Amino acid sequence: MEDRARTIERLLRDLAKEVLRAVVRRYRDFAACEDAVQEALLAASESWNASGIPDDPRAWLIRVAGNKVTDEVRRESARRRREQFVVSLVPEEVQFEIAQNETSETVIFDETLELFFTCCHADLSPTSAIALTLRAVGGLTTKEIAAAFMVPETTMAQRISRAKETIRSSATPFATPNGAERTARTNAVLHVLYLVFNEGYATSAGSSLQRVDLSTEAIRLTRAVSELVGDVSHAAAETQGLLALMLLTHARRHARTGTAGELIPLDEQDRALWDRDAIAQGTEIITRTFTRGAPGPYQLQAAIAALHDEAPSTEATDWAEIRALYDVLLEMTKNPMVALNRAIAVAMVEGPRVALGILDELSRDDRLRDHHRLAAVRGHFHEKLGEHAEAIAFFTTAAERTASIPERDYLRILASRISEKMARSPRDIERS
Numbered sequence: 299m300e301d302r303a304r305t306i307e308r309l310l311r312d313l314a315k316e317v318l319r320a321v322v323r324r325y326r327d328f329a330a331c332e333d334a335v336q337e338a339l340l341a342a343s344e345s346w347n348a349s350g351i352p353d354d355p356r357a358w359l360i361r362v363a364g365n366k367v368t369d370e371v372r373r374e375s376a377r378r379r380r381e382q383f384v385v386s387l388v389p390e391e392v393q394f395e396i397a398q399n400e401t402s403e404t405v406i407f408d409e410t411l412e413l414f415f416t417c418c419h420a421d422l423s424p425t426s427a428i429a430l431t432l433r434a435v436g437g438l439t440t441k442e443i444a445a446a447f448m449v450p451e452t453t454m455a456q457r458i459s460r461a462k463e464t465i466r467s468s469a470t471p472f473a474t475p476n477g478a479e480r481t482a483r484t485n486a487v488l489h490v491l492y493l494v495f496n497e498g499y500a501t502s503a504g505s506s507l508q509r510v511d512l513s514t515e516a517i518r519l520t521r522a523v524s525e526l527v528g529d530v531s532h533a534a535a536e537t538q539g540l541l542a543l544m545l546l547t548h549a550r551r552h553a554r555t556g557t558a559g560e561l562i563p564l565d566e567q568d569r570a571l572w573d574r575d576a577i578a579q580g581t582e583i584i585t586r587t588f589t590r591g592a593p594g595p596y597q598l599q600a601a602i603a604a605l606h607d608e609a610p611s612t613e614a615t616d617w618a619e620i621r622a623l624y625d626v627l628l629e630m631t632k633n634p635m636v637a638l639n640r641a642i643a644v645a646m647v648e649g650p651r652v653a654l655g656i657l658d659e660l661s662r663d664d665r666l667r668d669h670h671r672l673a674a675v676r677g678h679f680h681e682k683l684g685e686h687a688e689a690i691a692f693f694t695t696a697a698e699r700t701a702s703i704p705e706r707d708y709l710r711i712l713a714s715r716i717s718e719k720m721a722r723s724p725r726d727i728e729r730s
Contacts, residue, residue: 306346309355310339312511315435317359319413325367328417328472329462332434334366335359410435410515411487411522412474418486419461420479421468426461427486428493433458436494437512445502445701446493448634448665480526484533487523488540491516492596495544499551503701507555517544532594538587539597545580546603549573561708565612577607598627617646634666638675650679670699674709686716 314335321331338359352358417431429447432438438446444454465472475483498512520541527534553567584600587593593601602623609615624640627633637660645653657676666672677692690713697709 302350303347306343306351309351310342310359311437313356313359314339314437315410315413317356317363318434319409320360321363321367322413322416322472324364326472327367327466328434329466330367330370331363332462334363334370337366338363411519411526414487414490414519415480415483416472416474418483418490419465419468419472420470420475420482421464422461424486424489426457426464427483428489429454429458430461430465431486431490432493436490436497438494438497441701442497442502443493446497448669481531481533484523484527484537488520488533488537488596491520491523492540492543495520495547499547501702505559505703507559507561507702507704508551510551513544513548513551517541517548520544532591535587535590536594536596538583539594539600542580542583542587543596543600543603545576545583546600546607549576549580549607555704559704561704563708564606569610572607577604580604581608595627595631598623598630602627615646617643621647634660634663635671637663638666638671642675645679645682650682654679668699670696670705670709673699677709677712681712681716686720689713690716690720 317338318332318335321335322328325331341362342355342359346352346355413435414431417435418427419430422430425447429443432443432446433440440455440458441451443458444451447454474480495513495516498509498514498516501507501509520537524534524537524541527537549572550564550567552573553569553571554562556562580600581604584597584604587597588601602620605616605620605623621640621643624636624643628636628640637656641653641656641660644656654676657672657679660666660672673692673696677689677696680686680692681689693709693713693716697706697713700706700709
């Protein structure tokens with residue numbers, strides 16, 4: 299029964315985007331369709347666990363979701379005239395136009411990418427569009443999206459709800475954009491893909507450190523965007539930068555976990571396990587795009603990733619150059635996570651005591667103050683300084699704050715190892 303439940307969970311996750319695309323294409327009301335698909339997925343989880351997976355699970359989900367949209371429309375038709383979204387009431391000429399769009403050159407060739415561009419609606423702010431797309435198409439939970447934006451889950455839920463209502467009441471059609479409108483949405487789509495990749499590479503919650511399915515899908519779709527935007531604009535250079543960043547980061551995936559799925563940090567990874575073909579490809583892309591002019595955030599991050607991947611060891615890494623790149627990136631983005639990563643580079647160049655001063659400043663940022671990564675980095679710096687009691691305290695705090703089980707276990711092991719070391723050293727015990 300447990301194996302069936304896991305199979306169903308994986309199948310529903312894989313089908314969710316495809317089903318949403320199909321239902322939205324048919325009924326054209328995003329808010330109603332997204333709600334209906336979520337209800338259909340819940341119904342499938344209950345029904346399939348009891349009676350087994352149907353012969354055509356995709357068709358089952360589309361039918362159930364479609365019925366729910368139709369029922370909702372009928373209930374609301376008297377006061378909101380929602381029947382226009384029901385396919386049976388769409389005029390024949392419009393149905394013909396929709397059918398023709400299936401093969402029109404104005405429709406983006408990749409169906410998932412088409413829905414990404416569609417969800418990044420013109421009437422939404424970039425932040426709302428990205429959040430909505432991550433929830434509806436990217437397969438991320440509201441909690442995971444909130445973690446990516448460093449805001450409370452309730453705040454993100456309200457933001458997504460408002461985005462749905464904006465689309466519902468908008469005069470701009472919920473449809474695939476073309477030409478200039480599509481170009482205007484490219485940056486938002488790239489940000490969505492960046493966050494989907496990050497969640498796949500370092501899953502924010504649960505028992506797995508990474509979700510390779512999300513990372514590989516983000517890479518595939520970023521390649522598709524690259525083909526779409528061409529090779530000459532700033533958007534093209536940033537798209538290439540994002541693709542290079544993904545390849546260079548994803549190349550380390552096999553070395554990031556042990557046989558039991560435990561976390562292995564960068565400085566302890568077996569670099570022979572890194573994917574050298576992906577590193578070569580990513581390095582070639584970022585080397586080529588970096589010479590085109592002022593690089594954007596994705597290109598800067600890719601350049602940093604390339605320096606890590608090309609180094610034979612942590613000690614041999616060009617930390618001074620990485621710090622310089624982070625200086626530029628921080629000035630460009632004002633992102634607290636960038637500032638935290640920069641502090642790590644500063645510690646490698648100037649020492650952990652200097653870097654701890656930077657962390658003191660970052661602790662005043664509401665977005666970062668209670669984040670587990672800030673506490674974890676503090677723990678590492680104190681450990682390097684031989685301040686073992688402080689290191690244990692911060693590692694323990696970080697373990698309590700993270701929702702990732704592999705990260706939690708790793709941080710607890712660090713604290714335990716230092717405790718054992720202190721037990722063997724009377725001088726350390728006296729200092730604590």
